[in-house]
Amino acid sequence: MLKDLLLRLIRLLVGGLFIFSGLIKVNDPVGTAIKLEEYFDVFSYDIAGFFEMFKPWALEIGVVMVVAEVVLGVMLIVGFKLRFTVWALGLMILFFTFLTFYSAYFNKVTDCGCFGDAIKLTPWESFYKDIVLLVMILILFLSRKSLKDNRANWALWTASFSLVFSISVAILAIRNLPFIDFRAYKEGVNIPQAMQPSAPLEYSYVMQKDGKEEIFDQYPSDEAYEFVELKLNNEEALPKISDFAVWNEDGDYTEEILSGQKAVVLATNLAKVTDNSLSKLERLVTGLQNSEIEVILVAASSQPDIDAFLNQHSWDVLGYQADATVLKTIMRSNPGLLLLDEGTVVKKYHFRNTPNPEEVKSILTK
Incomplete structure (x- = not known):
């Protein structure tokens, strides 16, 4: 009983996260394609040149990927074809974990685009998130014989609807613009204001003396201290737009x-x-x-x-x-x-x- 409850909870968490992530990116498939092009550029230079051949297909690959996230997430929650779903999600999370680790360790693609432009994660935050997902999916995989498929017609129709819905939204977003704009240049934004800090930037001085680091609000007058770094205390006040130029x-x-x-x-x-x-x-x-x-x-x-x-x-x-x-x-x-x-x-x-x-x-x- 406890095991079944745990597996259902994991299915809900994993499925919900994949649906959330997929819907955000289905809203903006072109943005996902741009991110994939970045990865293909890096991989073609660092790993093998054949990755370059995937760039012209980045949009199509992106659409398949984000639609799969939504549909597999729905299938996991409703219990439709669970063994296949767990296998597919396992392969997908292995792929995502590799991408986020590569981004974090080699500092190549500093934003994985896991949640599009809606939620920004650092490369290491993205990697740790994928590790947690990987562990939960591994638990489902090891317990796959205990998973019972939902063979009710409503489960099939729900999965089918999620497929049609996500593909339709993706096509409409490509042929028009994203339905919800999470970017810094969305409608209503005043670009000159967004290019300025939202509040005065506050810095601290990290200094070292006798092998010990100390933090000061002002640069210390004691010349015995050695400068280590200047630390920004309120990163949230940084300008939302920093690269606009014509x-x-x-x-x-x-x-x-x-x-x-x-x-x-x-x-x-x-x-x-x-x-x-x-x-x-x-x-x-x-x-x-x-x-x-x-x-x-x-x-x-x-x-x-x-x-x-x-x-x-x-x-x-x-x-x-x-x-x-x-x-x-x-x-x-x-x-x-x-x-x-x-x-x-x-x-x-x-x-x-x-x-x-x-x-x-x-x-x-x-």
Whole structure:
């Protein structure tokens, strides 16, 4: 009786955590794909070059992985095909544990993306979390003969519904934007304010004397102390945004883009921008000419490539450069539209949902 109760509790905990983790990432499959690309880059350089071949398939691999998390979590809780489920979860957690250990030990990918952008864990925190999960799944695996399948029709239908639901949400999120935005650049955020500390940063001085370390609020006047490190006491006050910058060959444009009303076309990869994805944006660019809303293009490309793109499409707008990682964080669409009002993120649009010029004017000038 006690053993059955323990196994049910473990099933609930493990299944619930996999469902939670999977749903967060199903909400943003493109973000998961970006994280997988980071791992493939690292592995192709450190382990074997063949990992490079997986990069073009990162999105598809990511979708399969996050959908599997949700479905297997549901199957574990409802008791559907338990032996298969435990085997699958065991293989999955072994894979995750390897990733998090590699990230932590070699300090390669500093954010595993275990819970997307919703909950940030350090590499070692992610690894310890996976170790706990691994132990619980191991208990289920060793007790798999004691696990009894739920053969009721409702269990089958529940598992089937979770599969259809998670795939549908993933496809909608890819074709549009994440339903819930957990990133630092979500709608309503004022970027200039987010680039500042939320409170004065407080530091402590770690000093050493006679082989013993001591911590001081101010630098000690005693010259016998040897400086060890400067420790930040309130990390939670650090700026939420620290890497936003826009520039061109003439210099930095960050301050200018964060003032006034801007319709910013973002492109993380100009080479992959298709004519089909530009049809609505081109009408928008034309429709906003001679208005008080300034349209600009910001791309993670060289300035000559940006200028060539603007000339090719006859866009009479300014073009600027930005870091690819920053643009991928801001926008999960290539290209995408960002509406700014005095540095505040008013709206973000996938290129499929680009509004018409009158809509943009009504949003930014109301």
